[in-house]
Amino acid sequence: MIAGLELGGTKCVATLAEGREVVEQRRVPTRDAAATVGELTAILDEWVMAHRVEAIGVAAFGPIRTDRSAPDFGTFLATPKPGWQGFALAAHLEARYGLPVGLDSDVNGAALAEGRWGGAAGMANHAYVTVGTGVGVGLVVGGRTLAGRAHSEMGHIFVDRAAGDEGPGNCPFHGACVEGLISGPALAARTGLAGEALDEMHPIWNQFVHVLARLVHTIVLTAAPERVALGGGVLATRPGLVARVDAAVRDGLAGYAQVPFTVGPPLLGDQAGPLGALALALGRLEAGAA
Known part of the structure; x- marks a missing residue:
């Protein structure tokens, strides 16, 4: 039995599972760290008391320290989300439960889940891009998530914009980076309309496709994935x-990609994130919690 916590920008998902098989799943809104983690640990307390939970996986929004050798491993860094910066989540969970804790970014977790059970099963090199409250990229190279001293933050790179696409962007750190142009909050700020009110013919989608295709272009030429x-x-x-982005990527590459690749939706759908937390728990157990 393992437990997983997916921490997203608007909601968090707690999952109890036996290996891959989900036994129970609960959702709580993402607020400040004290309130949100309080609700999540109340759920975990119940599960740990009732079941023989062997490990906890955390797939979290960032930036969060993912270097296990760092003294502040599992601590939130300069996040724009109020009340989270400096919160030592991994240390909190380890001290409370005495269990192995696997932790990575939410999008890295989703990428690992797609590699274990989804559309990238059997692939050693693949990527996962999420566009929601923020924009994140999980890169798996040689079967492992790509990270240096911290996890990837490719959602904050700058790319060229479509002709006529102007304005400052919505990212509080970088303005018109990818996240500042195409995340859900950015689209709402740029159009004055909530996401569900944007119909398929709105001109913002042309700009959206252009920016996302440029991001995928960069991923394809940087990591040579088999699937995005x-x-x-x-x-x-x-x-x-998704099909429009795929076409725009191939048009932009003009045949230059060195290996075949596919672009498509995650096979795990909206469960990629929650299952990512489980993949991190299993990975920690498989590593012997070393």
Whole structure:
């Protein structure tokens, strides 16, 4: 039995599972760290008391310290989310439960889940892009998530914009980075309309496709993945955008990609994130909690 916590920008999902098989799943809104973690640990307390839970996996929004050798491993860094910066989540869970804790970014977790059970099963090199409250990229190279001293933050790179696409962008750190242009909050700020009110013919989608295709272009030429999964809340209800991004990527590459690749939705759908937390728990157990 393992437990997983997916911490997203608007909601958190707690999952109890026996290996891959989900036994129970609960959702809580993402608020400040004290309130949110209080609700999540109340759920974990119940599960740990009732079941022989062997490990906890955490797939969290960032930035969060993912270097296990760092003294502040599992601590939130300069996040724009109020009340989270400096919160030592991994240390809190380890001290409370005395269990192995596997932790990585939410999008890295989703990428690992797609590699274990989803559309990238059997692939050693693949990527997962989520477009929702934020924009994140999980890169798996040689079967492992790609990370240096911290996890990837490719959602904050700058790319060229479509002709006529102007404005400051919505990212509080970088303005018109990828996240500042195409995340859910960015689309709302740029159009004055909530996501569900944006119909398929709105001109913002042309700009969206251009920016996301440029991000995928960079991923393909940087990591040479076999597959790039495009997920997250913005894309979940608009599958036609995935095909448009795929076409725009191939047009932009002009045949230059050195290996064949596919672009498509995550096979695990909206369960990629929660299952990512489980993949991190299993990975920690498989590593012997060393």
